Amino acid sequence: MTDVTDAELAALAAGGDAEAFGQLVExxxxxxxxxxxxxxxxxxxxxxxxxxGLLSAWRALDRFDIRRxxxxxxxxxxxxxxxxxxxxxxxxxxxxVPETQASRIPGPDRETERTLLRARLEAALATLPExxxxxxxxxxxxxxxxxxxxxxxxxPEGTVRSDVFHARRxxxxxxxxxxxxxx
Amino acid sequence: MSxxxxxxxxxxxxxxxxxxxHLSAGDDARxxxxxxxxxxxxxxxxxxVLSRWARPGLVAAASVVIGLGIWLSTQRVTDVPTxxxxxxxxxxxxxxxxxxxxxxxxxxxVSWMEEQ
Numbered sequence: 001m002t003d004v005t006d007a008e009l010a011a012l013a014a015g016g017d018a019e020a021f022g023q024l025v026e027x028x029x030x031x032x033x034x035x036x037x038x039x040x041x042x043x044x045x046x047x048x049x050x051x052x053g054l055l056s057a058w059r060a061l062d063r064f065d066i067r068r069x070x071x072x073x074x075x076x077x078x079x080x081x082x083x084x085x086x087x088x089x090x091x092x093x094x095x096x097v098p099e100t101q102a103s104r105i106p107g108p109d110r111e112t113e114r115t116l117l118r119a120r121l122e123a124a125l126a127t128l129p130e131x132x133x134x135x136x137x138x139x140x141x142x143x144x145x146x147x148x149x150x151x152x153x154x155x156p157e158g159t160v161r162s163d164v165f166h167a168r169r170x171x172x173x174x175x176x177x178x179x180x181x182x183x
Numbered sequence: 184m185s186x187x188x189x190x191x192x193x194x195x196x197x198x199x200x201x202x203x204x205h206l207s208a209g210d211d212a213r214x215x216x217x218x219x220x221x222x223x224x225x226x227x228x229x230x231x232v233l234s235r236w237a238r239p240g241l242v243a244a245a246s247v248v249i250g251l252g253i254w255l256s257t258q259r260v261t262d263v264p265t266x267x268x269x270x271x272x273x274x275x276x277x278x279x280x281x282x283x284x285x286x287x288x289x290x291x292x293v294s295w296m297e298e299q
Contacts, residue, residue, distance in 0.1 A: 018222045025218045033214065034206035043208050050214075051221055058222060121205045137206065140199035146192070161192070171198060179197050 006070035014061040021058055028071060029054070031142050032078040038125070038133050039082040045089075046082070053081030072148050079134075079152065117178050124174035128167050135160050136167035 004023070012020035029050060036046035036053075057064075057077045064073060125133055131153060138144040138152070139160075146164070150157040172179060208214070 018219075021222060022215070022219050025222075026215050029214055029218065030207065030211045033208050033211070034203065037206050037208070047208070047214060047217075051218060054218055055221060055225055058225065117201070118205060121201060136198075137202050140195045141202035141206065143194055143199070168195060168198060175198070175201060178201060 007066045010061065010064060010070050011066050013058070014064065014066070018058075021061070024070065024074070025054055028074055031071075032075060034137065034141065035075060035078060035134070036082040038137055039079070039130070040086055041122075041126075045085060049082040049085040050078055052085065053078035056081060069148075072152050076152050117175075120174055120178070121171075124171050127174075128170060129163075131155070131159075132163040132167035132170075135163035136171065139164045140168070 006024065006027070009020045009024050013024065032050045032053065033046055036049045037043065040046045040049060054074075054077075057074050060077070064070070128136075134153065135149055138149045139146065144152075146157050146160045149160045153160065
């Protein structure tokens with residue numbers, strides 16, 4: 001069913017076909033979960049928000065115009081669900097591992113490096129304004145065009161370009177050694 | 184450094200990969216299974232809501248039908264009043280009024296001319 005388009009699946013789902021909606025969930029839940037984690041910074045909360053968002057989308061499918069792209073529509077609903085959840089409850093913030101603590105972990109093994117990277121990335125993301133965090137992730141990690149991100153965030157495209165630029169610069173500064181290794 | 188220009192409008196693959204790996208929860212299949220279960224629950228609960236509404240709905244519909252039946256049956260027993268019923272003074276014989284109804288216009292005219 002992989003060659004079926006989003007619009008076809010959305011049309012089937014709007015007619016009550018839960019299996020078709022399941023296919024869409026399979027396609028987009030990884031990106032939706034990453035997006036929710038940016039907002040909530042807690043895996044359980046992020047998954048709850050994504051589930052809320054996807055169920056809202058399922059209920060609202062009859063109002064979805066299948067001529068429009070499905071992915072931004074779905075992710076906007078997930079984004080709103082993540083914002084709502086954050087408003088509703090006190091978010092259990094994941095404390096970034098302090099650098100001193102991370103560097104105390106002995107040995108240059110892979111796991112240590114990963115822990116250090118995770119801590120560094122978490123800390124670097126935490127320094128960014130939320131919109132920059134989302135913009136750079138959607139652009140560089142998810143491959144969204146600027147126009148889609150602008151529509152998703154409700155800001156002009158130029159603002160997204162600027163956000164991506166500033167976020168990249170800040171992240172590169174923090175992650176320089178890891179980026180060299182990756183590239 | 185990856186050498187990627189921050190102004191570049193193309194995707195920064197290295198940074199993107201780091202972000203994706205960092206933000207991915209990694210158990211996507213389990214989450215999809217959880218979602219499918221939630222969707223199934225959602226459909227079941229929709230039917231439950233409908234069935235909860237169905238019972239009072241049926242009772243209300245039955246009440247309306249019964250009420251309508253009673254009203255119609257009383258309407259048949261009590262005939263619609265005729266003009267004669269409406270103008271009939273209490274206790275006056277119907278016969279008198281029946282006669283009045285038969286009054287011809289020429290007789291009325293003659294009576295009026297006589298009075299003049």
